[in-house]
Amino acid sequence: MNDSLTNNLLLQNMLFTGKVSTDFGNLISVQMTPVYESLGIIIPVKSSSIMAMIKKHKIISLADLSKALHQSHQLVNQKLPKLHQLNLITKESDPNDKRCKVFSLTEQGEKQVQLLTEQSEKIRELFCGLSTELGVDIHALLESAIDALNNESLLTRFEKL
Structure with a gap:
């Protein structure tokens, strides 16, 4: 199987939702670092x-x-x-x-x-723009997903199948 096909299967497979969520968090961190630097913020993003x-x-x-x-x-x-x-x-x-x-x-x-x-409103606007582009409130979606899993674990959900 060629590498691009393997990568495509990994990205589309729900089995790897945890990996994709980690990749998303890491990408935000990597891309926010130069934003922070441009603002004079030395706090590591994470x-x-x-x-x-x-x-x-x-x-x-x-x-x-x-x-x-x-x-x-x-x-x-x-x-x-x-x-x-x-x-x-x-x-x-x-x-x-x-x-x-x-x-x-x-x-x-x-x-x-x-x-x-002082820059929090601009940063909020940055993520609101991304949310608008994707047609979903990313922060609200992530919070809802966390709440849902806290209310009913994956194990409990799996056992119901």
């Missing part, structure tokens, strides 16, 4: 929600950050060293529990989140 959540809470533990973002502890923890290296966040021991680390924004981190906030 860490924007982490920065926003730290801003919202001022000081937050890894466990609380993971819970607030509905992401695994490991996934969030992978992204924090880069944010620290960029001098966007601080990492300190929790005064109430020295074993627990808490995170907050540095002055640079505050400025970066402010820049992102």
Whole structure:
């Protein structure tokens, strides 16, 4: 089987929905990076929600950050060293529990989140334009898909077949 036929089957096959959704997320990240750079934003695209959540809470533990973002502890923890290296966040021991680390924004981190906030309407318009082009509210569709799977897992759905 030639490579283009194999690739076409992979892209059209519902078995690979997870791969396609990951590819979509990665493509957004890759294409948003130069947008961020043009705006002077150094926050890694896939860490924007982490920065926003730290801003919202001022000081937050890894466990609380993971819970607030509905992401695994490991996934969030992978992204924090880069944010620290960029001098966007601080990492300190929790005064109430020295074993627990808490995170907050540095002055640079505050400025970066402010820049992102100032540009949020333009970024929203960017994705609204894509949604209009595709004839579907991409964000709403993704949220609905997540909600549907949270309400009834793929295993439960599979067992009903």
